[in-house]
Structures are given as C-alpha cells and as structure tokens.
Amino acid sequence: MGAETADTAGGTARATYDEHADWYNEFMSAAGPGEYIRRVHAALEDLLGPGEGTCLDVCCGTGAHAPALAGLGWTPVGVDLSGGQLRHAVRRLPVVRADATALPFADASLPAAACVLAHTDVPDYAAVLREVARVLRPGGRFVHLGVHPCYIGAFADWSERPRVIVDERYEDRSRTYDAWNPAGVRARVGAWHLPLADLLNATTAAGLRLVRTVEAGPGGIPDLFGFLAVKA
Numbered sequence: 648m649g650a651e652t653a654d655t656a657g658g659t660a661r662a663t664y665d666e667h668a669d670w671y672n673e674f675m676s677a678a679g680p681g682e683y684i685r686r687v688h689a690a691l692e693d694l695l696g697p698g699e700g701t702c703l704d705v706c707c708g709t710g711a712h713a714p715a716l717a718g719l720g721w722t723p724v725g726v727d728l729s730g731g732q733l734r735h736a737v738r739r740l741p742v743v744r745a746d747a748t749a750l751p752f753a754d755a756s757l758p759a760a761a762c763v764l765a766h767t768d769v770p771d772y773a774a775v776l777r778e779v780a781r782v783l784r785p786g787g788r789f790v791h792l793g794v795h796p797c798y799i800g801a802f803a804d805w806s807e808r809p810r811v812i813v814d815e816r817y818e819d820r821s822r823t824y825d826a827w828n829p830a831g832v833r834a835r836v837g838a839w840h841l842p843l844a845d846l847l848n849a850t851t852a853a854g855l856r857l858v859r860t861v862e863a864g865p866g867g868i869p870d871l872f873g874f875l876a877v878k879a
C-alpha cells in the first residue's frame with residue numbers, strides 16, 4: 648500500500664466526517680458490521696470484476712474497500728474530502744484530498760472507478776457522476792454501490808423486520824438525520840436521499856451506460872443497490 652497524500656480540496660464543501668472519522672474507522676473494521684461489509688465487498692467484486700490499472704475509489708473514506716479492489720488486480724487510489732477519514736485511509740491506499748465534484752484527474756485518463764456507500768453523503772451526486780464520466784476512458788468501468796434508494800432512508804422503518812415500512816418521505820430529497828436506527832451512520836452524520844429514478848437518470852445523463860444492476864439484502868429485502876456502468 649502506498650502512503651501518499653495529496654491535497655487539492657478547494658474547501659468549499661464541508662468535510663462532515665472529520666469529527667466522526669475515528670468512530671467510522673472502527674465501525675467499518677472487523678468490530679463493526681462484519682456481515683454487511685462482506686456483502687458490500689461481494690457485490691463490489693461481482694460488479695467490477697478483475698482488471699489492471701488505477702481504480703479510483705471515489706469518496707473512499709477510511710479506505711475500507713482498498714483490499715477488495717486490490718484483490719481484483721486493480722490499483723486503488725482514494726479521493727475524499729475529509730482529512731480525518733484520509734488519516735486512516737492512507738494506511739490502506741494512496742489518497743488525494745479533493746472534492747468528488749471536481750476530481751483532480753485529466754479527462755479520459757482512468758480505466759475504472761467505484762463509489763461505495765457514499766451517494767447519500769453528497770448533496771449533488773449527479774455532479775459526482777459527471778466527474779466520474781469525465782475522468783474515465785471510453786469503455787472505462789464505474790461501479791456505484793450504495794444503500795438501496797427504495798428501502799434505506801429516513802422514509803423506511805426497519806424496526807419491525809421482516810416488515811419494512813416505507814412512507815411518503817420517499818419523495819423528500821433533502822438532508823436529514825432522521826433514522827429508525829439511532830446507532831447508524833445516518834443518525835450521526837445525516838444523509839441526503841436520491842430516489843431510484845433520479846440515480847439512474849443522472850447516471851445515463853452523465854454519459855455512463857448501464858450494464859448490470861445488483862440488489863442484495865438480508866431476508867429477501869434488499870438494503871444494497873449497485874450497478875456497473877461503462878463510459879460510452
């Protein structure tokens with residue numbers, strides 16, 4: 648693993664995770680939701696597949712997915728806004744502190760990128776998708792993997808599993824700390840919501856062609872949604 652850190656963050660977007668980075672690092676470690684992370688990595692590996700060259704880990708956080716990317720043969724390079732998160736990530740992959748809506752990479756320069764568990768952390772994920780499309784080479788692969796837009800959010804109550812109750816707040820795209828689980832990331836850091844149609848439309852509008860989608864979750868209710876797209 649490399650230990651380079653570059654800093655190109657313009658400072659306009661706030662690094663919300665700085666004050667939660669130690670907690671998040673622990674949360675994503677073996678002591679955290681181990682079964683969940685195993686499912687995240689299985690979906691990531693399934694969608695991205697093996698390859699060579701740089702795979703940009705967009706909004707890499709503490710670098711929890713670097714081993715999974717490296718295991719596929721890719722060379723992960725992380726980008727995140729939060730210096731606190733990158734303090735942990737730098738032990739796992741080379742990183743650059745930058746805003747994912749202004750990636751410090753040349754047009755059409757990278758063969759692959761992934762953004763995992765982060766779309767609800769940015770106010771304008773469509774802008775991230777446009778930047779990913781800009782830096783990918785033609786034919787370059789992009790994996791989006793995140794909480795399922797239909798079943799995870801302030802609008803979804805999982806406290807009576809196996810029944811999940813979805814309410815009218817599904818339409819609300821604003822940021823909120825509302826969450827059925829007070830111990831989760833959402834209640835601590837807050838989250839935006841991107842309805843499924845918005846996510847898929849923003850992807851194709853960015854010039855990314857959808858290849859395959861994946862849903863995964865416990866007990867038949869998917870809590871993860873992801874897709875592989877290629878730069879047209």
Ligand SMILES: C[S@@+](CC[C@H](N)C(=O)[O-])C[C@H]1O[C@@H](n2cnc3c(N)ncnc32)[C@H](O)[C@@H]1O
Nearest residue numbers: 664706707708727728729746747763764765768
């Ligand atoms: C829930 S964490 C996910 C981190 C990592 N991908 C993972 O799965 O563990 C979301 C990350 O997105 C980062 N982030 C939020 N907005 C960002 C932006 N505009 N540019 C880069 N990173 C951003 C946060 O700093 C945080 O580390």
